[in-house]
Amino acid sequence: xxxxxxxxxxxxxxxxxxxxxxxxxxxxxxxxxxxxxxxxxxxxxxxxxxxxxxxxxxxxxxxxxxxxxxxxxxxxxxxxxxxxxxxxxxxxxxxxxxxxxxxxxxxxxxxxxxxxxxxxxxxxxxxxxxxxxxxxxxxxxxxx
Numbered sequence: 521x522x523x524x525x526x527x528x529x530x531x532x533x534x535x536x537x538x539x540x541x542x543x544x545x546x547x548x549x550x551x552x553x554x555x556x557x558x559x560x561x562x563x564x565x566x567x568x569x570x571x572x573x574x575x576x577x578x579x580x581x582x583x584x585x586x587x588x589x590x591x592x593x594x595x596x597x598x599x600x601x602x603x604x605x606x607x608x609x610x611x612x613x614x615x616x617x618x619x620x621x622x623x624x625x626x627x628x629x630x631x632x633x634x635x636x637x638x639x640x641x642x643x644x645x646x647x648x649x650x651x652x653x654x655x656x657x658x659x660x661x662x663x664x
Contacts, residue, residue: 529578529590532568541572542598550636551598557641558594561648573597573606577652579659593655594648605631607644607651614650617643 534555542548555566555574562576569575575592582588597604606629608614623638624631633639 527570527573527591529567529569529575529592532571534566534568534574537568537572537574538598543600546635547598547603550603551596553636554596554603557645558596558648561645562594562652564593567592569595572599573604575606579655581659594651602632602634603636605633605644607631607647608654610654611650614647617647617650621647 538548538551542551551574558576559566564577566574566576567578569592573592573595574597575595577593578590579593580588580590592606595606597606605624618626620640621631621643622633622640624633626632
């Protein structure tokens with residue numbers, strides 16, 4: 521039996537989540553600005569994924585192991601210490617873009633940054649659109 525994905529889309533109100541979860545006024549402003557940008561770049565309305573992630577669009581994935589599920593195409597989480605940004609950078613030109621993204625730390629599945637002004641928003645837009653393109657070409661996706 522396949523395990524259920526822990527991070528599923530839900531009906532929590534995004535604005536209410538930010539107002540109640542995010543303590544810093546700067547982080548609230550950054551969150552609302554990031555929502556507007558990602559909405560514009562993706563063409564999707566923001567939806568909550570799990571208790572703390574805000575995602576735009578969705579796609580279905582299936583691994584060779586048989587594990588499958590649905591995930592957000594792009595998104596972020598305004599965590600207490602720093603933001604977590606969920607964009608992929610799988611292509612070689614994306615890796616070059618990261619050099620100009622700004623002040624951030626990279627982990628396997630996400631990019632961490634403290635405030636939106638630390639990032640080059642033009643580069644973030646290119647990374648986000650590249651992620652959408654890559655996912656639409658490689659997965660079952662509503663973004664086609």
